[in-house]
Amino acid sequence: MAQPAAARPTKAATTPETEKITINLGFVDLGHIELLVQEGFYSNRSDFIRTAIRNQIDRHADVVRQAVSRKSVALGLRLFSRADLETARDAGQMLDIRVLGLAIIAADVTPELALTSIGNISILGGLQASDAVKTALADRIT
Structure with missing residues (x-):
């Protein structure tokens, strides 16, 4: 059924801005991340991972738009x-x-x-x- 008109996107006072996730990385991948952080490309591991995720989302933006529309x-x-x-x-x-x-x-x-x-x-x-x-x-x- 259709969404009620009142169910518009809103900001709840207690809504967290992020969700914590846990990932396992190999030592070589982790070493590459640490090196990029040490060299100043990223402020920390989380910054690197968020950037990598955003890049992948951008890379697949057309597919995501089509799926969102279709579903x-x-x-x-x-x-x-x-x-x-x-x-x-x-x-x-x-x-x-x-x-x-x-x-x-x-x-x-x-x-x-x-x-x-x-x-x-x-x-x-x-x-x-x-x-x-x-x-x-x-x-x-x-």
Whole structure:
């Protein structure tokens, strides 16, 4: 189903700007990174890795744009408020949430409301919701 008009990208007060990830690198690759940092090309390892990731994303930008368009994915941060979900439920609609970025289900959303208003969640990035809501929707998250 369509996204409610009120589910526009917004900035939540407690939303982190980044997500921590862990990677394993071989010693030779790590040595190359350390050398580039020592030579002043990058301020630290994280700076190098972020730059490398952005370069790869830019390199594949056309493919990403086509996939986002084809899959009807919302880009960026999407906040689904209690009111958004109540509106969908009251209209007899089940939301199909597809986000490339960060989807946030408001803290005041109950598991029951989530179950009666969200049909499917597909997230390429991160999902912030209460543990109870995540547990209730576990079989709908892909």
